[in-house]
Amino acid sequence: xxxxxxxxxxxxxxxxxxxxxxxxxxxxxxxxxxxxxxxxxxxxxxxxxxxxxxxxxxxxxxxxxxxxxxxxxxxxxxxxxxxxxxxxxxxxxxxxxxxxxxxxxxxxxxxxxxxxxxxxxxxxxxxxxxxxxxxxxxxxxxxxxxxxxxxxxxxxxxxxxxxxxxxxxxxxxxxxxxxxxxxxxxxxxxxxxxxxxxxxxxxxxxxxxxxxxxxxxxxx
Numbered sequence: 001x002x003x004x005x006x007x008x009x010x011x012x013x014x015x016x017x018x019x020x021x022x023x024x025x026x027x028x029x030x031x032x033x034x035x036x037x038x039x040x041x042x043x044x045x046x047x048x049x050x051x052x053x054x055x056x057x058x059x060x061x062x063x064x065x066x067x068x069x070x071x072x073x074x075x076x077x078x079x080x081x082x083x084x085x086x087x088x089x090x091x092x093x094x095x096x097x098x099x100x101x102x103x104x105x106x107x108x109x110x111x112x113x114x115x116x117x118x119x120x121x122x123x124x125x126x127x128x129x130x131x132x133x134x135x136x137x138x139x140x141x142x143x144x145x146x147x148x149x150x151x152x153x154x155x156x157x158x159x160x161x162x163x164x165x166x167x168x169x170x171x172x173x174x175x176x177x178x179x180x181x182x183x184x185x186x187x188x189x190x191x192x193x194x195x196x197x198x199x200x201x202x203x204x205x206x207x208x209x210x211x212x213x214x215x216x217x218x219x220x
Contacts, residue, residue: 006199013202020066038181047188070218080213081186085172103168110151118176120183128158
């Protein structure tokens with residue numbers, strides 16, 4: 001109920017702003033919460049994600065958004081979901097003093113796709129198979145796959161890379177590879193955090209457009 005109240009107040013504030021992209025006003029700014037009954041018991045236990053039309057825009061188009069006639073800049077949370085898990089499991093975030101994607105022997109660009117899949121699959125075998133499926137997916141651009149392929153080639157297998165990432169992130173290891181429902185739950189926690197920050201900004205008369213772990217605000 002609190003989340004819905006904050007989102008409603010935030011949306012009402014954003015409707016009072018001028019939001020324009022490429023000379024045309026954005027469609028009505030309204031956040032929709034989507035739910036799925038992952039537990040199949042009517043509980044909607046794992047929460048729902050927030051969505052609004054700006055989220056379907058490509059990054060380059062979002063960069064051209066004007067808020068109240070001013071150019072904008074996008075600010076994001078580093079390693080947002082892993083840091084939320086660190087906060088839950090240890091009482092503090094790893095960033096800015098550390099980075100969950102900073103794994104010895106691996107580049108950050110190599111770790112990120114593995115981590116994303118590890119947050120949404122079950123077990124190391126399932127995660128390794130999901131990596132293979134992702135690499136075989138023709139809809140994924142070849143250049144996006146290059147870092148993961150390089151890591152697998154260097155360490156011999158996707159499983160070996162997964163083990164390195166788990167070892168580096170031992171404090172949250174029990175949160176990883178717990179299935180797609182838990183992965184969606186983590187995204188729900190992330191959405192709650194980002195919308196809470198956007199709501200707090202609105203109370204200070206600062207308009208901010210949310211895009212997953214990103215806040216689009218006017219340049220200063």
